[in-house]
Amino acid sequence: MKNLKKITFSKMTLKNLDFLTNLGNLKELHFMLGSAANYDKLPEIGKIEKLSFTWVRQLTSQHLLPINKMPFLKELKFDTQAHLTDLDWLKNKTIKTEVINCKKYRQ
Numbered sequence: 001m002k003n004l005k006k007i008t009f010s011k012m013t014l015k016n017l018d019f020l021t022n023l024g025n026l027k028e029l030h031f032m033l034g035s036a037a038n039y040d041k042l043p044e045i046g047k048i049e050k051l052s053f054t055w056v057r058q059l060t061s062q063h064l065l066p067i068n069k070m071p072f073l074k075e076l077k078f079d080t081q082a083h084l085t086d087l088d089w090l091k092n093k094t095i096k097t098e099v100i101n102c103k104k105y106r107q
């Protein structure tokens with residue numbers, strides 16, 4: 001699995017992301033219809049360039065702060081996130097972001 005480049009977690013609740021830190025070649029990580037209790041390990045996972053969250057329960061900007069420590073991230077997508085209100089927390093404004101179907105989001 002060390003050569004894995006893309007992974008999607010769908011309909012799963014993960015206690016943590018520790019088990020992903022050994023995937024040094026991972027470039028894409030997607031979460032759909034599930035959640036993780038803690039996203040602090042995101043910066044330690046592979047060389048993620050694309051990251052997305054689709055219908056991830058209870059996801060708030062506080063959960064997303066570790067994204068600011070992801071040096072390889074180029075694309076970030078949010079789809080149907082009930083608690084996403086803005087991207088003010090995102091420090092790197094050069095990351096291509098897409099926000100769709102997020103009713104509370106304001107630009």
